[in-house]
Amino acid sequence: MRNPLMAAVFLAVSVRVGGAEEIVFNRDIRPLLSENCFHCHGPDSGTRKAGLRLDLEAEAHAGAIVAGDPARSELWIRITASDDDDLMPPPESGKALDPGERDLLRRWIESGAEYQSHWAFVTPERPAGPGGPEAIDHFVRRRLADEGLAPARPAGRRQLARRVSLDLNGLPPTPEEVEAFLADRSPQAYEKVVDRLLASPRFGEHMARHWLDAARYGDTHGLHLDNYREMWPYRDWVIRAFNRNMPYDVFLTEQLAGDLLEAPATDQLVATGFNRAHVTTNEGGSIKEEVFVRNVVDRVSTFGTVMLGLTTNCASCHDHKFDPVTQREFYQLFAYFNSLDGDAMDGNRKAHAPVVRVIDDEGKMRLAALRDELAAARRTLEETIAGYQYREPDDSTEAGNKADPARNEDDKHSKPAEYRSFRRWLADERGREKSKLPGPLRASIKKDPGALTGEETRALQRHYIVHVDLEAAERFRPLREAVSRSERELKKTENSFPTTLVWKELPKPRPAYVLERGQYDQRGEQVPRALPEFLPPMPDGAPNDRLGLARWLLMPVHPLTARVAVNRFWQQLFGVGLVKTAEDFGSQGEWPSHPQLLDWLAVEFRESGWDVKALLKTIVLSETYRQRSEGAPEQYRRDPENRLLARGPRFRLDAESLRDQALAVAGLLVEQTGGPPVKPPQPDGLWSAVGYSGSNTVRFKPDRGPGKVHRRSLYTFWKRTAPPPQMIDAPSRESCVVRRERTNTPLHALMFMNDPQYVEAARAFAERFLGAPDDGIPERLFLHALARPPGPDERGVLRESFRRHLAHYREHPEAARALVAIGDRPSDASDPERLAAWTMVASLMLNLDEFLTKN
Secondary structure, three states, rough: OOOOOHHHHHHHHHHOOEEEEHHHHHHHHHHHHHHHHHHHHOOOOOOOOOOOOOOOOOHHHHHOOOOOOHHHHHHHHHOOOOOOOOOOOOOOHOOOOOOHHHHHHHHHHOOOOOOOHHHHHHOOOOOOOOOOOOHHHHHHHHHHHHHHOOOEEOOOOOHHHHHHHHHHHHOOHHHHHHHHHHHOOOOOOOHHHHHHHHHHHHHHHHHHHHHHHHOOOOOOOOOOOOOEEOOOOHHHHHHHHHOOOOOHHHHHHHHHHHHOOOOOOOOHHHHHHHHHHEEEEOOOOHHHHHHHHHHHHHHHHHHHHHOOOOOOHHHHHHOOOOOOOHHHHHHHHHHHOOOOOOOOOOOOOOOOOEEEEEHHHHHHHHHHHHHHHHHHHHHHHHHHHHHOOOOOOOHEEEEHHEOOOOOOOOOOOOOOOEOOOOHHHHHHHHHHOOOOOOOHHHHHOOOOOOHHHHHHHHHHHHHHHHHHHHHHHHHHHHHHHHHHHHHHHHHHHHHHOOOOOEEOOOOOOOEEEEEEOOOOOEEEEEEEOOOOOOOOOOOOOOOHHHHHHHHOOOOOOOOHHHHHHHHHHHHHHHHHOOOOOOOOOOOOOOOOOOOHHHHHHHHHHHHHHHHHHHHHHHHHHHHHHHHHHHHHHHHHHHOOOOOOOOOOEEEEEOHHHHHHHHHHHHHOOEEEEOOEEEOOOOOOOHHHOOOOOOOOOOOOOOOOOHHHOOHHHHHEEOOOOOOOOOOOOOOOOOOOOOOOOOOOOOHHHHHHHOOOOHHHHHHHHHHHHOOHHHHHHHHHHHHHHHHOOOOOOHHHHHHHHHHHHHHHHHHOOOHHHHOOOOOOOOOOOHHHHHHHHHHHHHHHHHHHHHEEEEE
């Protein structure tokens, strides 16, 4: 079977290379060699055959290639062999070169078989060209001209308003927002729309959901019992970071190493939850060291994917087969992430230490007031104690100063002994086998009376008169109770604030070892913290820890960090990155569709001060982004995935946007930022099917009330072993994902038509316009759902649909009442049959391809 990724690569190559065009090693040859040869003749010494390396120019030329002469080159001889025993790649490998690919290799050898350093491992430089959005158009149009294609016409204002609103806020524009844009004829009209969207709190929510896929955020542990894990303050930190336009270098640094900053604030500690978001377990059969290793490997793999765009996990068991990452280097990176001051086993607890308690400003004020109350109660008690003069009774009456000398100390139901003499009480306490006094007093009570210091005697006497003495203790009881009440209230309030998992570094780092075949119990060589040799060294003066690692990522000479980041932002807007394989910039990754544009964006992003909003604004202001999404048949034939960018982006919306826009047009969406996760309704039994009886998430109980049910999808409770069923194509969040799959099946349509929340949204959508005449409702449905009025034929379809449904529900009023009763928000429609009919029409609108697809 041919690799579909390589098929896509060679489709692009066939467009670019044709005829005698110059062959580019990184674009045309490296993907061929990586896919077909590197497994046996690449970086991994463990599987290397015949001692031959084809990933290094010197070794390839010494062993298999004679530059300029294919006939004398073993590479050419073996890929054209007629005998299966000699043919490369071997038939049993399942790989094969087609005639065009073999010819490409022949021409490359004839031209001198020149190698290049892998493009992604070379520091990007700003290519010559204009600045601002015009730079994007410059590089795109130059590529289109090379291919003999022309860009599409600009998108209409209505189409553009909907596109940019969905891209920057994840929500459709309101009709009022669209009309305001249409009415503004100034040259800055569109830019003002962009600025408004970037300033909206909805921006941070929309951006956060992409990052949370990468951070593998979830609300449960993810394994075995899959209990609740309280970590949503980290999710809210990500939202705030995007809304505040936190510079991306700070964004990365605080997540990787916020705890290592000087006097870190609580927010900076919360950010380190990025390193703790992996799945954990406390399963009885688990081996602690195995779980520990698995956790650390996940951290390293996530770091590699998110920050470097590399599949570093491949090197956990052996040298990477395609990229220059050795197994030793993997465990040198491992050494940066293995010194968490906490247990690898999570105890099935919601707060798996280390954690911090997250208290908002209002909570801090409340706690300060309670602490003041407690301090005042304690002060009153102490002042009263200080003013009390205790007098020991005369010796002659001391025998009568104990009311119940013979009571059973082990009898829990007996009345406690009552004392009027400190000396008698002290003697009795000293004679007891088990003292119930506070710790410091227990040590004092064992001493001979003559050996007690004055301070020890005063402490014992204070305890006696406050808690024991028959007359004095009763006097102090109301004051003690006031202190106790204040302490309980303070503790209760403190515990009411959420916790979140954070990183706390051990005082002394743990050692790290190369693990043979990645096995936790097969330790090999001990290795220090160090970076892969093919990347720049640690900057001078940087600490050799996670903080130094963050500073290393953000060095101007680092080839990957900025490229990887801007590629993912581009992917969010266009549906596919300039590098399609957003998770893999290595040899198995795809060649960039526009290499110079990628480098320009990377340098611009870095030199802007890592300004995320400025980067996104530059992209969406470009004419490339603002093109119509429709293309000529020839464009679709030559470039079905729009990799050449001859038309505007068009793709199916992600699950969160699909649900959120349905709630938004229905007027149901609750635009409340942050807070604990919520549980919208879902089919019964989904959690039970995967849950253990002892789990606190074994049974799903939906939340009630629009303040929870109708929150944005970002806030939906995420159980990893049974993710929310409405989240089509979303990852389970069990591991890092930076590129979602995008599918379309009949099951999706069934959900959009039948899921209670979508039915409720359709009913609420219809209810918004029931006060209008029936003839006017189709116009309003279209304006809210699609940001445009309907055409004559579309109006006719909706009116006819309404007429047929109304006739049906007039004949079946019980069905109408059942339909409009679906959902969390009750309906008080006076004409349920009419509402039911318009509900069905509104459902049709919510299921249109134009509604489910951006453009």
